[in-house]
Amino acid sequence: MPSDTTLTAPTQVREAVVQAVGGARAAAAALRVASAEHKQRALRAMAAALRERRAAILEANARDVAGARSAGLGDALIDRLSLTGQRLEEMVVSVDAVAALPDPVGQVLRTTTRADGLVIEKVRVPLGVIGIIYESRPNVTSDCAALCLKSGNAVVLRGGSESFQSNTAIAAALRTAVASAGLPEAAVTSLPVADRSAVDVLLTLDHLIDVIIPRGGEALIRKICETSRIPVIKHAKGLCHVYVDQAADPSMAQRIVVNAKVQRPATCNAMETLLVHEALAPTVLAPMLKELQDAGVEVRGCPRTRELVPGVAAATEEDWSTEYLALILSVRVVGSLDEAIGHIARYGSGHSDAIVTQDEQAAERFLREVDSAAVFLNASTRLSDGYQFGLGAEIGISTDRLHARGPMGLEELTTYKYVVRGTGHLRR
Amino acid sequence: MPSDTTLTAPTQVREAVVQAVGGARAAAAALRVASAEHKQRALRAMAAALRERRAAILEANARDVAGARSAGLGDALIDRLSLTGQRLEEMVVSVDAVAALPDPVGQVLRTTTRADGLVIEKVRVPLGVIGIIYESRPNVTSDCAALCLKSGNAVVLRGGSESFQSNTAIAAALRTAVASAGLPEAAVTSLPVADRSAVDVLLTLDHLIDVIIPRGGEALIRKICETSRIPVIKHAKGLCHVYVDQAADPSMAQRIVVNAKVQRPATCNAMETLLVHEALAPTVLAPMLKELQDAGVEVRGCPRTRELVPGVAAATEEDWSTEYLALILSVRVVGSLDEAIGHIARYGSGHSDAIVTQDEQAAERFLREVDSAAVFLNASTRLSDGYQFGLGAEIGISTDRLHARGPMGLEELTTYKYVVRGTGHLRR
Numbered sequence: 068m069p070s071d072t073t074l075t076a077p078t079q080v081r082e083a084v085v086q087a088v089g090g091a092r093a094a095a096a097a098l099r100v101a102s103a104e105h106k107q108r109a110l111r112a113m114a115a116a117l118r119e120r121r122a123a124i125l126e127a128n129a130r131d132v133a134g135a136r137s138a139g140l141g142d143a144l145i146d147r148l149s150l151t152g153q154r155l156e157e158m159v160v161s162v163d164a165v166a167a168l169p170d171p172v173g174q175v176l177r178t179t180t181r182a183d184g185l186v187i188e189k190v191r192v193p194l195g196v197i198g199i200i201y202e203s204r205p206n207v208t209s210d211c212a213a214l215c216l217k218s219g220n221a222v223v224l225r226g227g228s229e230s231f232q233s234n235t236a237i238a239a240a241l242r243t244a245v246a247s248a249g250l251p252e253a254a255v256t257s258l259p260v261a262d263r264s265a266v267d268v269l270l271t272l273d274h275l276i277d278v279i280i281p282r283g284g285e286a287l288i289r290k291i292c293e294t295s296r297i298p299v300i301k302h303a304k305g306l307c308h309v310y311v312d313q314a315a316d317p318s319m320a321q322r323i324v325v326n327a328k329v330q331r332p333a334t335c336n337a338m339e340t341l342l343v344h345e346a347l348a349p350t351v352l353a354p355m356l357k358e359l360q361d362a363g364v365e366v367r368g369c370p371r372t373r374e375l376v377p378g379v380a381a382a383t384e385e386d387w388s389t390e391y392l393a394l395i396l397s398v399r400v401v402g403s404l405d406e407a408i409g410h411i412a413r414y415g416s417g418h419s420d421a422i423v424t425q426d427e428q429a430a431e432r433f434l435r436e437v438d439s440a441a442v443f444l445n446a447s448t449r450l451s452d453g454y455q456f457g458l459g460a461e462i463g464i465s466t467d468r469l470h471a472r473g474p475m476g477l478e479e480l481t482t483y484k485y486v487v488r489g490t491g492h493l494r495r
Numbered sequence: 496m497p498s499d500t501t502l503t504a505p506t507q508v509r510e511a512v513v514q515a516v517g518g519a520r521a522a523a524a525a526l527r528v529a530s531a532e533h534k535q536r537a538l539r540a541m542a543a544a545l546r547e548r549r550a551a552i553l554e555a556n557a558r559d560v561a562g563a564r565s566a567g568l569g570d571a572l573i574d575r576l577s578l579t580g581q582r583l584e585e586m587v588v589s590v591d592a593v594a595a596l597p598d599p600v601g602q603v604l605r606t607t608t609r610a611d612g613l614v615i616e617k618v619r620v621p622l623g624v625i626g627i628i629y630e631s632r633p634n635v636t637s638d639c640a641a642l643c644l645k646s647g648n649a650v651v652l653r654g655g656s657e658s659f660q661s662n663t664a665i666a667a668a669l670r671t672a673v674a675s676a677g678l679p680e681a682a683v684t685s686l687p688v689a690d691r692s693a694v695d696v697l698l699t700l701d702h703l704i705d706v707i708i709p710r711g712g713e714a715l716i717r718k719i720c721e722t723s724r725i726p727v728i729k730h731a732k733g734l735c736h737v738y739v740d741q742a743a744d745p746s747m748a749q750r751i752v753v754n755a756k757v758q759r760p761a762t763c764n765a766m767e768t769l770l771v772h773e774a775l776a777p778t779v780l781a782p783m784l785k786e787l788q789d790a791g792v793e794v795r796g797c798p799r800t801r802e803l804v805p806g807v808a809a810a811t812e813e814d815w816s817t818e819y820l821a822l823i824l825s826v827r828v829v830g831s832l833d834e835a836i837g838h839i840a841r842y843g844s845g846h847s848d849a850i851v852t853q854d855e856q857a858a859e860r861f862l863r864e865v866d867s868a869a870v871f872l873n874a875s876t877r878l879s880d881g882y883q884f885g886l887g888a889e890i891g892i893s894t895d896r897l898h899a900r901g902p903m904g905l906e907e908l909t910t911y912k913y914v915v916r917g918t919g920h921l922r923r
Binding site (some may be wrong): 096179185235278293294296298319323331430435445451455457469475482486490494 | 613615620622623643680706726747751758759840858862866874877880882884905908914917920
């Protein structure tokens with residue numbers, strides 16, 4: 068795999084990308100039939116290689132960080148981009164954890180034995196070649212490579228151009244490890260071209276790549292969906308709501324609301340809008356917003372909220388559809404459960420939404436009628452996560468409805484085939 | 496819903512299509528939470544309405560057939576287009592059969608109870624709005640409407656323009672029935688515009704339609720995949736193989752080969768290429784090909800085949816990648832199991848492929864290594880079918896890998912959501 072970052076002529080870029088992805092396609096055929104033990108051995112070697120190449124990886128990362136600084140990129144981006152010894156060790160631990168998970172491939176999902184003796188098994192098999200397009204975090208490179216290899220897929224990785232040196236160094240370590248375990252090194256393929264046009268080429272290769280999983284901001288995902296000829300599983304925005312029903316336990320509601328907003332506000336499963344039933348608002352809203360404000364949250368409220376809690380800024384129409392990913396919260400007082408469900412249907416992103424209530428009927432209506440990937444009763448939206456859900460791992464949270472919805476683990480990186488065994492069975 | 500077939504100005508077409516699909520989107524919200532009993536009542540009414548409107552439907556169909564004849568369309572197409580009293584009765588029976596199937600919506604796919612008491616359920620829910628684009632068979636209208644309604648989805652139907660009158664009459668009957676059962680009639684929406692540009696508009700409505708399922712020929716499917724901004728589940732070609740291994744039972748092999756080719760050659764799961772191991776070819780090939788030729792099959796063989804069976808025409812390179820859908824068969828003698836698997840990997844379409852053998856090791860290698868939606872041991876590829884597999888129904892056979900692979904029944908028309916119940920659970 069060439070790592071010539073100076074390729075920029077369209078033909079050169081195209082050829083380099085097609086060659087790299089073609090390699091991944093060929094590797095997928097070997098991975099598809101590799102045994103669980105064989106893949107596990109490769110994953111252990113991948114973890115070890117990251118540790119062994121620690122110096123080279125940190126050095127490559129330092130070059131990326133220096134480049135990002137001289138390009139004037141922001142502190143938040145540089146923080147996401149930066150590797151430390153500790154972050155690298157966390158990457159090692161993650162790969163080892165994936166190695167220890169049960170192998171999803173070969174699981175029999177259903178067996179049907181017909182009266183005439185024909186046996187039909189539905190068996191889990193790998194998807195094939197998975198393209199991951201992401202932004203600046205270098206740990207995505209090793210996390211995704213590990214999850215794809217464990218599930219028998221070849222992966223084509225394309226990180227942000229600002230992290231090109233880091234990703235290339237990480238992928239090189241992983242590839243050597245895969246080869247040392249006797250699997251094709253192209254099972255982990257990092258696009259060998261820094262130029263942004265490489266992504267455009269990638270998205271045309273629908274005969275070589277089975278699915279694209281984009282991980283990143285809205286603009287990246289929109290661009291990919293608009294141009295890709297390959298199926299995309301979107302990991303788009305999380306505009307999550309907590310609805311405090313009239314029958315909520317006030318202190319439980321406050322704990323959940325604070326956790327959903329404050330515990331890690333930059334994540335897609337953090338609450339962006341709080342809805343409070345008007346019957347409870349006069350008693351719960353003031354202490355709730357005070358605790359949030361004390362935690363540094365900027366509150367923007369509807370007129371009723373502002374009447375009840377003086378000093379709150381006014382929410383605009385735009386606020387209801389804004390994913391802040393920050394310590395900002397929009398708050399609306401609603402007249403009924405129906406109004407809450409209607410607000411979520413209109414402004415939500417179908418990611419994760421919660422109700423706090425002791426009223427079983429209200430709870431069941433909310434859980435049934437709110438059409439989101441995850442709906443919660445008396446629990447924080449922050450629990451919407453593959454690890455929290457017991458999937459053992461997470462490649463992201465799908466906001467699509469087809470194939471995978473909500474947290475995606477190893478199973479969601481597979482498909483199935485029907486294996487049918489007869490003794491001369493014919494169609495009559 | 497207007498049924499003015501004279502709309503052709505782009506703006507008029509666009510408005511009519513957007514309005515119709517918008518209606519389906521709104522209906523989907525009601526269908527999503529409709530009870531199993533309610534949907535079953537609607538389906539019974541749909542079956543009854545088809546019977547009651549028999550005269551009007553047959554009359555509309557006669558107009559389509561007359562139009563097709565005067566447009567000079569071929570006999571095969573006119574046969575697929577034509578309804579008779581018996582064909583209409585079969586449509587009624589199919590809708591009734593779907594009514595009687597178990598409802599997939601609300602099924603709990605998995606329950607995880609965490610040590611801390613949080614209960615996470617993975618629950619089957621409808622996809623939303625399903626677009627079906629098909630060619631001339633009017634029975635697809637009622638079959639797909641029934642399957643989509645049963646699975647809680649609204650459907651947008653777009654048949655071939657030559658069957659526009661038939662489809663409009665069938666959809667009108669179904670809509671009246673749905674409304675009489677107290678569900679929104681737009682749950683069954685047939686595009687109100689005969690003009691072909693209506694499909695182009697449809698394929699841009701990715702905010703209103705969740706998935707497109709095309710049922711038709713290769714050209715239709717290619718066009719849809721190239722232009723759609725909505726996810727597509729392809730039902731593309733079936734280039735199916737039967738491999739007769741050296742350890743095959745010769746008489747079983749002959750029965751399977753004849754069944755796979757002759758029983759219904761125009762279907763996607765019929766055999767197009769026969770592969771025979773060279774060790775068995777001298778004894779089995781001549782009687783096998785004789786029986787096929789006696790059944791009207793035109794055989795095109797590789798050089799070895801033509802040596803063994805004089806009078807067979809020569810297969811060209813193109814033959815190996817041709818889906819005949821007719822009484823034509825290409826035949827190749829192969830030197831090994833590996834050569835057979837390699838031939839299928841190179842020329843197959845990943846639909847349905849079979850091995851005939853008594854050798855368990857060869858069987859298991861074939862079943863594992865051939866990467867098709869359905870793989871068969873000692874059974875005819877013609878068994879690749881939702882009904883045969885016990886799915887209870889079939890909307891088609893997916894040749895895609897994402898979401899649904901192989902025969903698609905009601906379950907494949909659903910997605911899932913996570914329903915999480917806590918008692919004040921937070922993320923730590």
